[in-house]
Amino acid sequence: MLRLRVITAVLLLLVLLPAMVYPGPWPFALVTGALMAAAGWEWCRLNGAGPRAARVGGAALAVGLVVLWWRWGHAPWPAAVWWGITALWAVVLVLALRQGVEAWGRWPRMVRLVFGALVLGAAWWALVSLHARGLGALLSAFLLVWVADIAAYFGGKALGRHKLAPRISPGKSWEGALSGALAVLVLAQLWTAVERAWLPGADGLYPRLWAQGVPLALSALLLLTAASVAGDLFESLVKRSAGVKDSSGLLPGHGGVLDRIDALLPVLPAVMALHTWLA
Template structure:
């Protein structure tokens, strides 16, 4: 890649368009492949199969997070992976997964309620970076952060997929987060002036955040009309979408903060053109627990 880029620079005085096009093409192809595999698993595997598939993703995410934590040796990283999987199994036992009758949604709500409290603390750390690193900058504190990020994501996915409209609810979260990300990107590029968190992610702006929220308004309107919602459920839907979108931004910022502290650009390189798995699901690690907690606690807006 560097050789090709270098030749193009010599020829034109700037990075070659061919390199940019190749990178964009690779990113698009990988993105389409991810989407196809994800939605196939979501709608074809059933609740138990999908839950186990997400557990595998959490395991790989734990492997990447061990690197973000600064656990460099193979034994340390394997040990951390085992710890995450053990906590995952304990969480599964708490919510009675896989239950023949039904999941224990009360236990799941309790886990997610504490998760939201954790994300409130994470927000303060992101706002306070780099000074806040004195609280979480050690290797094992970052390792604990990974537990709090990854395991509740699995719990939230399991709870949602076991609801009556489970696959569609999980799809909705993914669409909301993706739409917000696209809206934030374009509105930030066009109108961005005030930085959201310059020490963590210099490219994110308040204008981009507002754009990410606004582009989801048509989705709220379409769902409200499609389900024939009354005013109460309209407000509940709007609050759910707003909380989900805002929390997705926090999930992105938290991983960016840890990567910046670690001094790396990507969490891994398993996804060509995208980086690591965590680079693709960081927004969902906060959005899924928030969406699931509101949806389950309120008995849904649908």
């Protein structure tokens, strides 16, 4: 299984890295748009759409996003739009996680499908917007989620005693979540030191936050980490409601696309909200 996971990850990187470093926006937009098509297909399947409807939904999402980007991608969204999407995520996460697995299937199917299309589209738009700002802006968002996830895994393995959400994801613990938050704070300090010393103008999120003062920076970083954890839990809830372990088998050894981007979905719009607000 580990070998399969590594092979899949390497193949994904071989596709993503050239698109990320290409100076224009379109290769990255098209590659990530294809991933969003797959994620949209998975979301439709998890929420009761039939095979044909799920395929049409995923393809329509990707085509619609690419057309919208071609038409209006040059015009940045105001901070209020990103804050509105972030607020919507906060409301849905609190409601869904508090109500539990059984309640999710009682939400109207159309509401679930529309919400999925909206948040997948917003995450993709944030993704290509961050890429347009530069690799520093994009990688600082990615690293926050990756570092939080890795630290939470190892911290939970070593110290986990108190379950975070036992009916949704029994493996997650409060100790793991705290480990992830501490690791993100360390990451933010290290990134800021490196950017200021050797990479001025890299446009990472963390120096912008620290420049606003320690209280605001700490609050933002902890909330972003919480959003990452909640996004992961939310996808687990949706999968449990559908009675499946993985969102699909598209990525051998990893599950589906949603399994890889679940924590990013609420974080990316929030990061764009902060970037736009701090500009």
